[in-house]
Amino acid sequence: MDAVTLAILKGRLEQIADEMDATLFRSAFNPIIAEAHDASHGIYDSATGETLVQGKSGLPIFVGVMAFAVKAVIDKVKKDGGLQEGDVFIFNDPYDGGTHLSDFRLVKPVFRRGKVFCFLASVGHWHDVGGNVPGNYNPQATESFQEGMLIPPVKLFEAGVMKTDIVDILSANSRLPNSLYGDLNGQINALDLGEGRLHELLDEYTEKSVSEALTELKKRAEKMMSDHLLALPDGTISVEDYLDNDGVSDEPLKLAVDMTIDKNRLKIDFSRSSKACAGPVNISKSTTIAATYVALKHVFTDVPANAGVLEPVDFIIPEKSFLSVKAPKPVGGYTETILRLIDVIFQAFQHTTPERVNGCAYGTINALSIAGFRDNGARWVMFSFFGGGHGGHPEGDGLNHGNAPISTATIPPLEILEAAYPVQFTQWALRPDSGGKGKFRGGLGAVYEIELLEESATAFLFGERGKYAPQGVVGGEEGAKNKFYFDIDYKKQTKKSPPLISKITGINLKRGQRVRLETPGGGGYGAFSERSKELNANDLKQGYVTKG
Numbered sequence: 001m002d003a004v005t006l007a008i009l010k011g012r013l014e015q016i017a018d019e020m021d022a023t024l025f026r027s028a029f030n031p032i033i034a035e036a037h038d039a040s041h042g043i044y045d046s047a048t049g050e051t052l053v054q055g056k057s058g059l060p061i062f063v064g065v066m067a068f069a070v071k072a073v074i075d076k077v078k079k080d081g082g083l084q085e086g087d088v089f090i091f092n093d094p095y096d097g098g099t100h101l102s103d104f105r106l107v108k109p110v111f112r113r114g115k116v117f118c119f120l121a122s123v124g125h126w127h128d129v130g131g132n133v134p135g136n137y138n139p140q141a142t143e144s145f146q147e148g149m150l151i152p153p154v155k156l157f158e159a160g161v162m163k164t165d166i167v168d169i170l171s172a173n174s175r176l177p178n179s180l181y182g183d184l185n186g187q188i189n190a191l192d193l194g195e196g197r198l199h200e201l202l203d204e205y206t207e208k209s210v211s212e213a214l215t216e217l218k219k220r221a222e223k224m225m226s227d228h229l230l231a232l233p234d235g236t237i238s239v240e241d242y243l244d245n246d247g248v249s250d251e252p253l254k255l256a257v258d259m260t261i262d263k264n265r266l267k268i269d270f271s272r273s274s275k276a277c278a279g280p281v282n283i284s285k286s287t288t289i290a291a292t293y294v295a296l297k298h299v300f301t302d303v304p305a306n307a308g309v310l311e312p313v314d315f316i317i318p319e320k321s322f323l324s325v326k327a328p329k330p331v332g333g334y335t336e337t338i339l340r341l342i343d344v345i346f347q348a349f350q351h352t353t354p355e356r357v358n359g360c361a362y363g364t365i366n367a368l369s370i371a372g373f374r375d376n377g378a379r380w381v382m383f384s385f386f387g388g389g390h391g392g393h394p395e396g397d398g399l400n401h402g403n404a405p406i407s408t409a410t411i412p413p414l415e416i417l418e419a420a421y422p423v424q425f426t427q428w429a430l431r432p433d434s435g436g437k438g439k440f441r442g443g444l445g446a447v448y449e450i451e452l453l454e455e456s457a458t459a460f461l462f463g464e465r466g467k468y469a470p471q472g473v474v475g476g477e478e479g480a481k482n483k484f485y486f487d488i489d490y491k492k493q494t495k496k497s498p499p500l501i502s503k504i505t506g507i508n509l510k511r512g513q514r515v516r517l518e519t520p521g522g523g524g525y526g527a528f529s530e531r532s533k534e535l536n537a538n539d540l541k542q543g544y545v546t547k548g
Contacts, residue, residue, distance in 0.1 A: 001212050009213040016197045017041050017055030020190040029182025030127040035412040039124035041190060044070040046116040050307035052214045059407040062123045064290030069097030070119045073107045076153050085111040086160030091153040094331045095284050101129050101148035102136045108191045110198055112207055120194045122187040126180055128381055130173040135369035135383030137462035139247030139503035141280045141330040149173040175379055221308030226264040228300050229312055232352045236260040239347045241340050244467040246279025247503045253277060255340045259348045268292060269316040276322045280330035281337050288323040289315060291338035294406055295345035299356050335365045336464040338406055350473040359391025359442050359472045359523030361405050364464035364482055366517055372457030382421040386517055387411045389435050389443030392476055392525030398443030400430055422454035431518055432546050438476030438524020439531050444544055445519035452509045459507040465520045466501030476524025483518040
């Protein structure tokens, strides 16, 4: 295929995924999707489920995991039969192509001339799906039943007809059924739009040409990844980092990688990592592979984003590892674990390709829920995640107050949160001195202080990096650790911190009481002795640091 046609088809296919993203973002009821963009869409292979095309606005971790989700649907169809045009499958099984129970997946086959040409998939983080904790980030869960409802792959639509009893079951298990209903219909509409756009493209260019383009794009991703590896020195690099605890016992968990480069192949071995734990920082094998894909794409940014990235990569993930669990092990806090996984990949590649890596980012989404009832008896649940500093990089200082590198999501604006919930932010600011020192400084974390305006509420936090700071690379220093306070009384100058530092459930708040997050900064890049005097002077002038 000539280069011009290939570029056109690549752009058109990516635009379809982007339009599906935009459709859901504009129609979702839930601020985590509508404002934070915690969702994603993609196009997947009809036989293997492999990622063919991903959008540029959705979460990369979702796109990687969805390949396993689509494969789960393909396997179910092979077993049960009965796939028809107009079918749509829905599920949130975190052990079968999922992440955690909040992330609901819809998978739809696209038929051409009576055969499945590809699958379209949509995933979005729903506001509440039951379980012990509003918003579903339960740091004390010891099995998935305490985290929410689990739905295996089932047909939401059969031959174009919605099964309303499925919707009734889903709605009955949510504290916020109206939000669920709006998000679900947003995902349905996104898939409908994607199918229509794809048919238009296929009518214009034919199935043969589009299939050739998809095959060529995968081959190019595989070749580019292989060429990058071939240019690196052979050998094994070993790195480990730690999670604070699992939310149940106050013991650290090790996430270790032994990365071996052998000519144009990469072996990633997680055998030295901790075994499955009692608490909800476990992840499934598919999530581990998807997170590695995201990390590799951060390092090798020019490689096309499709399944070809992983063709030269071999994985060793022991079955007993906390990186390869099965039901009913809790997995609600998967975000914290995959962030640490990306950190160790960055730390490993600093030894082979320092010109491509960043210092570690802040390493936690700080999932905070505050929930209660309004004066009229209506339930409210504020669930949000919060930003921090990104790592310094070869070309400059890290991003201040960014979102986690597992995604392209945004942090919900305080105006939206204050308009939707009975809270006010008494502080929303950068955190001075939180970025790791280096030739290029790590980005600054943030300070968020939230006051309750309703009579009473209950708060929950699922965070990380309270004990183990984000690491720098190539001689850069670590960023500041995570801090959380509650029961703040400024008159008495008192405040409390969680016994497990970064995780806590059941904080009872009264009107006027506050909670406060001080999020980590990013790790530095390069030795601080190499930082220019001009950059140091500007840091002092801007208040990013309080002393030189």
